[in-house]
Amino acid sequence: MDARFDGETVRAGKTGRERFYDSRGYGRPREAGIELAPVEAAHLLFRGDLAGVVDERPESPTAGQRLEFEDLLASAAVPEVAFFVYKELRDRGFYLSPARTGWVADTSGDFVVYPRGNGPWDEAVAYRILAVSERERVRAASLLALAASPDATGVLAVVDEESEVTYLELAVPTITGSTQYHLASLTGTLLSDRVLIPEPPAALHDRAFYGQPLDRDDRSVQLSLVEAAYLARQELLALAGIGNATETLTARGRKVEGERFDRRLRAYSALRTAGIVPKTGFKFGADFRTYADVDSVDQLGHSETLVRVVPAGHVFDPRDLALDVRLAHGVRKRLIVALTDVDEGIDWLAVERLTP
């Protein structure tokens, strides 16, 4: 069978179409024959299902010669990251197509993967996959676009330096909880990094889960600056001897963290507004751990999520994502990233390990 490579597409005739498209979901039919993406042709060459493709690239030094698997892999047309992801999913029994214009309706990501047993001739899509190397950074916008796929699960596939593939499922989480409480206004004392409430109402900590008692046997409750700033904005907290509590607390927060304090406060506020209680996630290396349904601190279950707050335009290092996801998985919590602008809204992104 003759297959010809023009630098962008590999074309073969009727036999190719029958063997590769009709029975195994490679490529797209074109006229009587078949079009293959270079990565698909590389896979067929690797498996020995194609015996070379004829080089028809204009100005190629090997024009007219037969190219083998190694030649295609060494060409810019087949990034090995794409090849490894393609191969890995084929090895798992999936049919998939490169997200080429004209081949698939939604070209975000690099591949669409069909549900097991389905192929390009069916309507359904299981996963929409972006493939990157562990060394490559990924913009938040790309991940959010995949997470929002209406018809498929968005997936970031990271190829590590040993060419193993890790799949991270991307989703837009629902941020909602049922924590309700009533608090009367409080007055506190500003310390350097906290606010002390010497005689708090019991509801403050035990019911609404703000702050932490200073000591086992002590009634005083200490609030973190982010908790205090939130309560001050809600007009539930005043500071002894200080006119504008909100302003003072925000300035104090920024002194150490800069703009990051504003982002954390914004995420904190959004979670509280949704009926969720955020507490420090420090022990898990996160900004917050959260409790969706606090009724009383005495009957507190485990926190359900770990929240990492990053700037809206964040560029992710896949290693950091892998770290967060692995730790969250180990403690049976869901990782949620809050992409938070100082002045605008928050995009929420849930990331978890996936085995397709």
Place this chain on the structure above:
Amino acid sequence: MDARFDGETVRAGKTGRERFYDSRGYGRPREAGIELAPVEAAHLLFRGDLAGVVDERPESPTAGQRLEFEDLLASAAVPEVAFFVYKELRDRGFYLSPARTGWVADTSGDFVVYPRGNGPWDEAVAYRILAVSERERVRAASLLALAASPDATGVLAVVDEESEVTYLELAVPTITGSTQYHLASLTGTLLSDRVLIPEPPAALHDRAFYGQPLDRDDRSVQLSLVEAAYLARQELLALAGIGNATETLTARGRKVEGERFDRRLRAYSALRTAGIVPKTGFKFGADFRTYADVDSVDQLGHSETLVRVVPAGHVFDPRDLALDVRLAHGVRKRLIVALTDVDEGIDWLAVERLTP
């Protein structure tokens, strides 16, 4: 008993010295009496062992009045982070002293902690502690100085927003392994992000643990760019059709990662030179996992450490350290940070969770 606070020191008389220094290791004796650091006085006030201290701060609005625990905690003289660490270690049964000039010989860090049963009247020091809030960033130099303490274990104590204290032990690790191998020179093909060695000697992967076979049934080995660049520098690898392999590989590495590639290569080279095999640490969110004593890949044990490569002047976010340390602990590996300059040496820092 009369105790007087001048803004920097609390002073009391002979009874104070007997009760606080002689029997419980607070402060330092001065003449017949005792000097206390404000954080020590705050602890005595908190416990009810002191009934207020007289405010002798010049220009204080409360001059001449008696200050309580809350007053001291609200003053700049007692950062609550220091108070929480001091209290936590006292609760654990340790005596400790603030690292004040004139009190201790080495004033690096915030506290010196004496071995259990010892106190300031003894020579021995168990821990030298730097106390920070989870919101505060810490310079590498501070951590390295503590790690290098000749007479004590260096510790970073992080106070989270609920005032719980996490102790991270800092040490200078010994970087040495026993992996030895002999390799003849190789020729490979440069792909976009890897180097392919179509017919490698068996020793390359199975003995020296470079690269990864392309597939279970395939003889070809793929090298990561960092492995290839190292081998090229050792003059063990040439690239087909490319004159200067080292230069080409380094340029390719930088294209995606920038300067970070150079740092990773530097750390990789130092580990290899020490007889240690670094492989990607991606699955653990690290730069490398390492094997100190590879004899053959068939008999490979678990990797022993996770290595994170950061710039020499790195400023640590305690949350990131907590994340790395917790993950490493969970997979029973030691976390090692390689503070790596592009052109200069590497400072190695081992960090692990400590329960004093």
